[in-house]
Amino acid sequence: MFSSVLCSCFLILFLEKHKIETRFILLSYGGAMPLCFLSVRPPPPPLITCHVSPSAVRAPPAVSAPAAPSRSLSPNATPPPSLTCALHCPHFESCSGCTHEFNLHRPVIVDEATEFFKAVGVSDFTFDSCKLWGWRCRAKLAVRGSSENPLIGLYQEGTHNVVDIPQCKAHHPSINAAVELLKQGITELSIEPYDEDEGTGDLRYVQMAVTTHDTSLPASERYKNGKVQVALVWHSRNENSPNSEKLNALANFIWRNGGTRSKVNLVHSVWANFQTSTNNIIFGNRWRHLLGERDFWEHVGGIDISLAPSSFGQANTRAFDTLLRKLQRYVPQGSSVADLYAGAGVIGLSLAVTRKCRSVRCIEINKESKLSFEKTVDRLPNLVDSSISWHLADTSKVGNPLKFLMYVS
Numbered sequence: 001m002f003s004s005v006l007c008s009c010f011l012i013l014f015l016e017k018h019k020i021e022t023r024f025i026l027l028s029y030g031g032a033m034p035l036c037f038l039s040v041r042p043p044p045p046p047l048i049t050c051h052v053s054p055s056a057v058r059a060p061p062a063v064s065a066p067a068a069p070s071r072s073l074s075p076n077a078t079p080p081p082s083l084t085c086a087l088h089c090p091h092f093e094s095c096s097g098c099t100h101e102f103n104l105h106r107p108v109i110v111d112e113a114t115e116f117f118k119a120v121g122v123s124d125f126t127f128d129s130c131k132l133w134g135w136r137c138r139a140k141l142a143v144r145g146s147s148e149n150p151l152i153g154l155y156q157e158g159t160h161n162v163v164d165i166p167q168c169k170a171h172h173p174s175i176n177a178a179v180e181l182l183k184q185g186i187t188e189l190s191i192e193p194y195d196e197d198e199g200t201g202d203l204r205y206v207q208m209a210v211t212t213h214d215t216s217l218p219a220s221e222r223y224k225n226g227k228v229q230v231a232l233v234w235h236s237r238n239e240n241s242p243n244s245e246k247l248n249a250l251a252n253f254i255w256r257n258g259g260t261r262s263k264v265n266l267v268h269s270v271w272a273n274f275q276t277s278t279n280n281i282i283f284g285n286r287w288r289h290l291l292g293e294r295d296f297w298e299h300v301g302g303i304d305i306s307l308a309p310s311s312f313g314q315a316n317t318r319a320f321d322t323l324l325r326k327l328q329r330y331v332p333q334g335s336s337v338a339d340l341y342a343g344a345g346v347i348g349l350s351l352a353v354t355r356k357c358r359s360v361r362c363i364e365i366n367k368e369s370k371l372s373f374e375k376t377v378d379r380l381p382n383l384v385d386s387s388i389s390w391h392l393a394d395t396s397k398v399g400n401p402l403k404f405l406m407y408v409s
């Protein structure tokens with residue numbers, strides 16, 4: 001949530017700073033460099049506002065009775081915590097995933113950002129918290145412990161001890177349900193979680209990604225009925241390794257008990273990724289689709305997007321959608337856009353459609369994202385008359401971003 005917010009802060013700063021209207025727009029939304037660099041004329045400046053979506057202040061998902069918040073506030077945080085906007089997560093003390101427990105509707109960083117922008121003359125700063133619970137539609141979780149007592153979660157800060165987070169309040173509820181199902185499968189089939197010290201075990205990580213784009217449901221029902229693409233990171237070289245029977249058994253268990261024909265109908269698909277390295281890199285290079293639908297679609301920024309498990313996807317689907325819709329207001333019709341750190345090109349492609357861009361060049365270093373980009377392009381409406389391309393290149397190399405701008409002109 002906060003990376004999206006920060007990104008839009010940077011975006012708006014740069015919008016204000018570069019008031020000269022030009023044809024070219026450079027967009028960057030990289031993890032290490034959350035920077036949007038646009039030289040366009042912004043719409044009339046609204047007031048600084050803190051907008052809280054109605055869905056953000058409803059009660060947290062009823063996974064369990066909320067635990068009494070136990071972390072004390074710092075002496076500087078004098079206002080009493082707003083209970084409607086507190087995390088109420090039983091894992092907050094031990095899990096490193098969330099850094100804010102109270103005032104989620106307006107965290108301290110928003111005041112800092114407001115001050116910062118005011119100081120540099122930016123009047124067009126808004127904050128939208130979007131959902132406060134159940135917003136995380138993508139999670140990479142470590143699998144440790146034993147087959148009788150599997151732990152699935154994040155590392156405790158500064159350690160490699162995995163904290164089990166079955167009631168995570170940030171996760172979309174379908175992720176927590178799929179994790180529970182996975183645990184049952186691990187225990188029932190005696191799957192060995194990975195042991196980092198020994199380099200043994202079968203299952204290292206799981207990536208859970210939720211699609212909220214089931215068009216067979218009314219729009220109001222789609223988010224809560226999100227389905228999970230489960231990617232099992234398996235400790236073997238490939239699907240022919242000796243432990244692959246166990247992998248297939250686990251995939252079948254998940255599909256039988258969570259797939260389209262099951263009562264819960266929770267799982268979109270099951271994938272395997274093969275990783276044997278002893279370093280901390282989660283995914284290996286080899287991916288296999290095992291069960292369920294191969295293609296995974298989401299709808300953000302006015303377009304349908306395809307996301308393979310190997311491609312980067314934003315975790316907060318709703319906030320990303322809000323951000324894209326905000327961004328669109330700043331990009332003049334017919335612009336030429338270079339989308340740096342593009343992943344599957346979602347930002348650039350959303351602009352291609354909604355702003356009728358003359359051209360969109362997506363620049364990305366991970367070749368795995370290209371297929372998702374191509375599938376998304378195939379589904380763009382016919383009326384899109386942009387020159388659209390995706391380039392495998394290192395954006396950080398001096399000259400590369402400019403090269404792509406020269407290329408479009």
Ligand SMILES: C[S@@+](CC[C@H](N)C(=O)[O-])C[C@H]1O[C@@H](n2cnc3c(N)ncnc32)[C@H](O)[C@@H]1O
Binds near residue numbers: 340363369393397
């Ligand atoms: C935070 S993701 C954002 C992706 C996309 N803009 C989106 O919002 O879905 C950052 C992306 O930058 C890519 N990346 C990281 N370093 C890069 C580099 N030096 N050159 C190009 N792409 C890079 C990553 O592979 C990843 O897909």
